Amino acid sequence: MNGVRTVSLAGVGGQGIILAAAILAHAAMADGYDVKASEVKGMAQRGGSVVSTVRFGKQVWSPVAPRADIVIATETLEGRRALALLGDKGTLVFATTVIAPGSVLRGEKAYPDDMVEAAGARLIQLVPVDAEALAREAGTVRAANVALLGAATHVLPFGSKSWDDGLARVVPARILDVNRRAFALGREAAAVKEEGQ
Amino acid sequence: MERIPFLSGNEAIARGAVRAGLGFACGYPGTPSTEVVEELARLGADDADAAGPIVEWSINEKVALETGIGASLAGARTVVTMKHVGLNVAADPFMTLALTGVNAGLVVLSADDPGMHSSQNEQDNRRFAAFAKVPMLEPSDSQEAYDFPAWAFELSEEFDTPVLLRSTTRLSHGRGRVVPRPPVTFERREYARDIAKYVMVPEYARERNRRALARLERLRRRAEETPLNVLEAGTAAVGIIASGVAYTYAREAFPKAWFLKLGMSHPLPYQKVAKLYASVSRVFVVEELDPFIEEQVRALGLPVVGKEVIPANGELNQEIVFNALEPALMHKPPRRRRPVMPPKPVIAPAPASADDLPVRPPVLCPGCPHRAVYAMLRRQKVAVMGDIGCYTLGALPPLLSLESCLCMGASIGMMAGMNKTLGRIASVAVIGDSTFFHSGVTPLIDARYNQAPGLVIVLDNRTTAMTGHQGHPGTGLHPDRGAGPALDIERLCQGIGVRCATVDAFDEAAVKDVLTRELAAGDLSVLVALAPCILMDRSSREQVLVDEDRCNLCGLCVDLGCPALVAGDEAVEITDDCTGCGVCMAVCARDALSLPEAPAEGS
Numbered sequence: 143m144n145g146v147r148t149v150s151l152a153g154v155g156g157q158g159i160i161l162a163a164a165i166l167a168h169a170a171m172a173d174g175y176d177v178k179a180s181e182v183k184g185m186a187q188r189g190g191s192v193v194s195t196v197r198f199g200k201q202v203w204s205p206v207a208p209r210a211d212i213v214i215a216t217e218t219l220e221g222r223r224a225l226a227l228l229g230d231k232g233t234l235v236f237a238t239t240v241i242a243p244g245s246v247l248r249g250e251k252a253y254p255d256d257m258v259e260a261a262g263a264r265l266i267q268l269v270p271v272d273a274e275a276l277a278r279e280a281g282t283v284r285a286a287n288v289a290l291l292g293a294a295t296h297v298l299p300f301g302s303k304s305w306d307d308g309l310a311r312v313v314p315a316r317i318l319d320v321n322r323r324a325f326a327l328g329r330e331a332a333a334v335k336e337e338g339q
Numbered sequence: 340m341e342r343i344p345f346l347s348g349n350e351a352i353a354r355g356a357v358r359a360g361l362g363f364a365c366g367y368p369g370t371p372s373t374e375v376v377e378e379l380a381r382l383g384a385d386d387a388d389a390a391g392p393i394v395e396w397s398i399n400e401k402v403a404l405e406t407g408i409g410a411s412l413a414g415a416r417t418v419v420t421m422k423h424v425g426l427n428v429a430a431d432p433f434m435t436l437a438l439t440g441v442n443a444g445l446v447v448l449s450a451d452d453p454g455m456h457s458s459q460n461e462q463d464n465r466r467f468a469a470f471a472k473v474p475m476l477e478p479s480d481s482q483e484a485y486d487f488p489a490w491a492f493e494l495s496e497e498f499d500t501p502v503l504l505r506s507t508t509r510l511s512h513g514r515g516r517v518v519p520r521p522p523v524t525f526e527r528r529e530y531a532r533d534i535a536k537y538v539m540v541p542e543y544a545r546e547r548n549r550r551a552l553a554r555l556e557r558l559r560r561r562a563e564e565t566p567l568n569v570l571e572a573g574t575a576a577v578g579i580i581a582s583g584v585a586y587t588y589a590r591e592a593f594p595k596a597w598f599l600k601l602g603m604s605h606p607l608p609y610q611k612v613a614k615l616y617a618s619v620s621r622v623f624v625v626e627e628l629d630p631f632i633e634e635q636v637r638a639l640g641l642p643v644v645g646k647e648v649i650p651a652n653g654e655l656n657q658e659i660v661f662n663a664l665e666p667a668l669m670h671k672p673p674r675r676r677r678p679v680m681p682p683k684p685v686i687a688p689a690p691a692s693a694d695d696l697p698v699r700p701p702v703l704c705p706g707c708p709h710r711a712v713y714a715m716l717r718r719q720k721v722a723v724m725g726d727i728g729c730y731t732l733g734a735l736p737p738l739l740s741l742e743s744c745l746c747m748g749a750s751i752g753m754m755a756g757m758n759k760t761l762g763r764i765a766s767v768a769v770i771g772d773s774t775f776f777h778s779g780v781t782p783l784i785d786a787r788y789n790q791a792p793g794l795v796i797v798l799d800n801r802t803t804a805m806t807g808h809q810g811h812p813g814t815g816l817h818p819d820r821g822a823g824p825a826l827d828i829e830r831l832c833q834g835i836g837v838r839c840a841t842v843d844a845f846d847e848a849a850v851k852d853v854l855t856r857e858l859a860a861g862d863l864s865v866l867v868a869l870a871p872c873i874l875m876d877r878s879s880r881e882q883v884l885v886d887e888d889r890c891n892l893c894g895l896c897v898d899l900g901c902p903a904l905v906a907g908d909e910a911v912e913i914t915d916d917c918t919g920c921g922v923c924m925a926v927c928a929r930d931a932l933s934l935p936e937a938p939a940e941g942s
Contacts, residue, residue, distance in 0.1 A: 188701035188732060189704065219696065242905065246697050248894075
């Protein structure tokens with residue numbers, strides 16, 4: 143709306159969605175955008191579905207929006223769920239991480255495997271990322287959220303300096319280096335994939 | 340000839356409630372509400388043989404309401420009394436009770452004090468009825484004070500809602516003749532566990548909220564039909580809308596006027612208001628304190644005279660009403676206007692789950708000590724009154740171990756009210772350490788004072804976990820993580836005079852032992868199930884191993900809802916999230932789960 147772009151970050155409570163959203167928001171600000179953001183906390187943190195939203199543009203009024211241009215999902219089922227947030231021709235950057243919810247663990251429901259069909263039907267571009275492997279390579283699997291963010295840089299307009307500014311402002315100093323590595327690896331992996339296409 | 344009793348409004352409310360089958364009453368004294376509980380106690384003493392209601396003074400209004408809710412759940416028609424400011428104290432349970440609804444009829448008496456004869460403010464508690472979207476009855480004299488409790492109980496049960504019975508000083512402390520009516524027979528309603536109705540976690544609360552909004556519209560239709568709202572014909576072309584004692588002042592000041600007399604003043608019957616306007620050329624609203632009815636009439640687009648001449652503070656009387664309104668009669672009547680009926684508000688439906696994907700509700704973490712306690716507790720034949728914190732998640736499938744969640748600290752009062760009503764430990768309370776300090780101490784004192792039986796289980800994980808591990812008086816930790824004095828729950832209980840045992844939450848035998856002993860003891864005690872939140876201790880631990888030959892996928896362990904346990908094809912599988920807490924090992928009937936053998940000492 144009015145040139146404002148909406149990025150939703152979806153995942154499972156505890157995966158670092160809020161941190162990733164904060165980095166994105168600060169990168170957008172460093173790039174000169176007006177930014178508004180919204181996060182969900184409290185009960186949803188205990189392993190439930192969570193969605194944070196970052197909106198940027200010349201002037202942003204609302205902190206939330208019913209539709210997103212880009213979804214960044216730290217877990218596959220949550221990415222699949224967040225297809226509903228995307229407009230046609232949107233982009234879903236998602237981690238191939240699988241965390242089965244209770245009903246799947248107990249064998250009551252099946253984990254969905256129709257991502258490609260569901261996205262294809264609406265011309266949504268899929269960017270799958272093995273974020274956990276990249277984060278492990280960087281030094282800790284807990285940086286998977288940031289590795290995924292690195293992979294999403296190709297669909298976002300912010301410059302490298304702005305991204306680094308976002309990282310430096312948001313990530314605690316003692317884990318900044320490992321997160322910078324994870325971010326760079328994510329960025330590289332997605333670039334390689336793009337060239338390959 | 341038998342003398343007709345000459346009763347104060349409060350005495351009449353008490354007798355009217357008993358006549359309507361009252362089973363439980365409690366309150367905190369506060370002028371002008373106090374005499375209701377006193378009269379009930381007197382009636383009980385006068386008629387010691389009859390199975391009269393249980394009558395209690397409570398430690399405060401919040402605990403009174405929570406205890407009353409427990410009694411209502413147990414199946415007893417219940418009245419909870421307080422003065423107007425008392426409802427501020429009880430607002431927390433009151434606002435959410437409006438969503439859960441009741442079992443047996445539950446009436447909250449709010450006695451307001453216009454003029455502040457004996458109060459620090461004169462808030463108009465009719466606002467609370469609108470705020471909570473619950474029906475409100477306003478008797479105007481002692482006879483109505485006697486008659487209305489029966490109506491209130493019926494409304495409460497039919498519409499599954501608490502009912503606000505609003506009195507004011509002149510009703511509570513005024514006197515009048517009261518013609519007794521035949522008693523109402525009331526069958527006690529059995530309590531039935533209903534997690535989606537009584538556990539107000541977001542998912543269930545959203546649905547109850549939709550129902551409460553729909554209920555308000557049904558109540559408005561009832562307000563149109565009920566004989567409590569009467570259109571009384573007059574001979575002058577003047578109409579007056581009034582409720583409570585204000586009606587009596589207006590009636591004396593303008594004997595020839597038409598009246599819309601509202602006994603059920605919330606929600607407002609719009610059609611009846613329109614009918615009054617069709618019958619007269621001008622309308623006044625006579626009400627003490629706020630323009631509660633007047634604002635709603637104005638919203639219909641109808642001309643009305645109210646607070647521009649009638650004081651918005653203090654009490655009214657017939658002279659004030661007459662002097663205020665009489666000059667208005669000299670003015671030309673306003674142009675007749677058609678009322679604009681407010682549209683029925685839209686209620687947003689529950690969002691459909693996208694493409695029937697598996698939902699992901701929040702869950703107790705792997706290694707959470709609460710799961711260990713629920714694993715023991717769910718085998719006991721008691722209702723579990725719950726509270727607010729991570730442990731509320733124990734209400735969700737597959738644990739289904741908790742059956743109420745109303746507001747901070749409500750578990751203990753609800754347990755006490757239920758057990759007192761049923762005369763045994765029919766329920767236990769489960770409450771977290773931080774919630775216990777927030778609002779669990781007062782109901783524990785109250786339960787002790789009122790000799791309610793029960794067991795309070797404090798799930799002490801040494802933090803305020805749900806919101807992100809904040810400190811509380813039990814840990815002494817401050818926002819800057821600096822440590823101050825830490826309060827000891829056992830010693831606190833000792834001071835209150837309640838037996839308290841502290842056990843390791845993961846010590847299955849010890850938890851079971853205390854549960855068995857205390858449930859059999861039949862009086863009041865506290866069990867502190869102690870184990871720090873797993874998220875505060877990230878040291879690596881051994882993970883549970885599965886003996887695939889022994890596992891027959893019976894589901895006992897999977898039924899604990901641990902995210903680290905997967906029902907595989909041949910046997911259960913343990914994920915990397917396992918913390919080795921061992922709760923699943925304890926429930927396995929085939930010894931298929933174990934921890935790696937610890938290396939022998941010295942080797």
